[in-house]
Amino acid sequence: GENVEQHPSTLSVQEGDSAVIKCTYSDSASNYFPWYKQELGKRPQLIIDIRSNVGEKKDQRIAVTLNKTAKHFSLHITETQPEDSAVYFCAALGGGGRGSTLGRLYFGRGTQLTVWP
């Protein structure tokens, strides 16, 4: 079935530095890729998403890139702040190919980002 791999599992950066989290997926029919941020004890919140018809999307300090050929997508956070510290999850929407379920979200295992002041 669809397999979403996420790296790294933990990431520590100094305030002001950039952070990059990478994900790969296996279902070439996937066409929607959201990213979620989860603070301790809270629900995952959608922070940015990208569809397969674009290669990059930016929202202030957050950007996501997508390489459909290589089947990988990345989250970039610039000018990191301590409040960016959280667990980040990538996901891919099953496209019904390669054993995936159409319409189901497949999540990576998460990246614990820590931003040191």
Next chain:
Amino acid sequence: NAGVMQNPRHLVRRRGQEARLRCSPMKGHSHVYWYRQLPEEGLKFMVYLQKENIIDESGMPKERFSAEFPKEGPSILRIQQVVRGDSAAYFCASSPQGGYTEAFFGQGTRLTVV
């Protein structure tokens, strides 16, 4: 739009009892997903439902667990004869009809089995 509503927020059950978790999706959303999250771990998919249909239940244990999303009312995740290992946060997410766009999560139900 009130967002995805889950209740209760916290649920304590003794071993052997039944736990019933409810999820009301956002207005206009007909796709519901349930996930389980253990402390310090990621989101584990359990079941994906559309109104009156189970689309994918491959992540749900075959025994003691069941889910439904009736035509009227919230989606229900039912755990029978709970054991300590069922203690976790259970999150529900919903997405609009068609399922090809944003999915939003509820606040979760934290189940503790004592």
